[in-house]
Amino acid sequence: MKSLEIHTVESSRVSQTDFDNLEFGRVFSDHMFEMEYRDGEWQNPKIIPYGPISFTPALNVFHYGQAVFEGMKAYFVDEETIHLFRPRDHHNRLNFSCRRICIPETGYDQFIQALETLLRLDARWVPEKKGRSLYVRPVIFASEEYLAAKASRFYRFYIITSPVGAYYSEGFNPVSLTTSGKYVRAVRGGTGEVKTAGNYAASFLPAQKAQEEGFTQVLWLDAVEGRYVEEVGTMNIFFKIDDKLVTPKLSGSVLNGITRRSVIELANHEGIPIEERRISIDEVMEAGREDRLEEVFGSGTAAVISPVDRIHHEGEVIDIGQGTIGPIAKKMFDTITGIQYGELDDPFGWTHPVKVKSPEESLS
Ligand code: COI
Numbered sequence: 001m002k003s004l005e006i007h008t009v010e011s012s013r014v015s016q017t018d019f020d021n022l023e024f025g026r027v028f029s030d031h032m033f034e035m036e037y038r039d040g041e042w043q044n045p046k047i048i049p050y051g052p053i054s055f056t057p058a059l060n061v062f063h064y065g066q067a068v069f070e071g072m073k074a075y076f077v078d079e080e081t082i083h084l085f086r087p088r089d090h091h092n093r094l095n096f097s098c099r100r101i102c103i104p105e106t107g108y109d110q111f112i113q114a115l116e117t118l119l120r121l122d123a124r125w126v127p128e129k130k131g132r133s134l135y136v137r138p139v140i141f142a143s144e145e146y147l148a149a150k151a152s153r154f155y156r157f158y159i160i161t162s163p164v165g166a167y168y169s170e171g172f173n174p175v176s177l178t179t180s181g182k183y184v185r186a187v188r189g190g191t192g193e194v195k196t197a198g199n200y201a202a203s204f205l206p207a208q209k210a211q212e213e214g215f216t217q218v219l220w221l222d223a224v225e226g227r228y229v230e231e232v233g234t235m236n237i238f239f240k241i242d243d244k245l246v247t248p249k250l251s252g253s254v255l256n257g258i259t260r261r262s263v264i265e266l267a268n269h270e271g272i273p274i275e276e277r278r279i280s281i282d283e284v285m286e287a288g289r290e291d292r293l294e295e296v297f298g299s300g301t302a303a304v305i306s307p308v309d310r311i312h313h314e315g316e317v318i319d320i321g322q323g324t325i326g327p328i329a330k331k332m333f334d335t336i337t338g339i340q341y342g343e344l345d346d347p348f349g350w351t352h353p354v355k356v357k358s359p360e361e362s363l364s
Helices: 060-064 087-101 108-121 197-201 204-212 258-270 281-289 327-340
Strands: 031-038 041-049 067-069 072-078 081-085 133-142 155-164 175-179 217-219 236-241 244-248 274-277 293-300 304-313 316-319 351-355
Touching: 031 108, 041 108, 060 133, 067 087, 067 197, 081 108, 087 108, 087 133, 087 258, 108 133, 108 155, 108 351, 204 217, 236 258, 236 281, 244 258, 258 274, 258 293, 258 304, 258 327, 281 293, 281 304, 281 316, 293 327, 304 327
Parallel strands: 175 217, 175 304, 244 274
Antiparallel strands: 031 041, 031 155, 067 133, 072 081, 072 133, 081 351, 133 155, 236 244, 236 293, 293 304, 304 316
């Protein structure tokens, strides 16, 4: 592991930050991690003040989108402890994405050292109130100035952090979904199961159309038959039908969500019957018509657990739970967030505690 250089800010911006009005991903903490790949190895890991980076428009990533990222969160537990949620799983997924997009993998020791150092320096940016957290965004992109459409020889790895509240303006209130119509998100063998920039760019037009029609997000169906439910694009999806939780199985085009995995592990632990299998939109709509669709909720790092109260598909709308939050969604939300904030025991070993010095010793 290369040694980490640290350059701190002269004065923190934290006191100018309005923690009561946090729009997701708008405000960034004082420091960021930077590392570069050249001559066949990752090198020069640094913590530096958050700020602009300078490149020419010829950068490979701007043209061909060779970029991967992660979304993870850090939670305030007490004045001396911050919890990172499942950092090893996030790092494994980052490397999985790297392999698919032809980006060199990074080592876990360097990753966790960077995260712990960032969190210690920017401990005061971790919001204290429940419902808020510090969103951690690692991103790796091709940084060669070269227009040939091939994998770059150079890369940059950044980790930036951002204090956030709820992802959706609805908060922990139900959101509504509409199926994807003529658009598809991903096909098996493509890049749907990795966290790469292009997946999100391709989803913006359908997401805009969904919002114009009054829905929060798109419910993506499989690209081959347009029949099987896949995911929501910013979260995975769960249905409670006839007393059983069902979530689409990982088909090669669905993102392997870390919160999805947490919900499945928790359901198994609590004895809640759960199935990972193909589920068609017809099965969902029929269960909705027959009042057997008891709950629907999404799961994701940014969204945590997000109840769904309306699904639109081909002109038909089903309402779920009359705008209320279902008991399983609530149980999942309360337990996962309870573990994240250190209020509940963590029998799964999901949390990675980071000990910070007293707030006075971190930057003010
Ligand atoms: C996350 O849940 O962390 C994501 O990366 C989804 C998003 C694009 C905000």
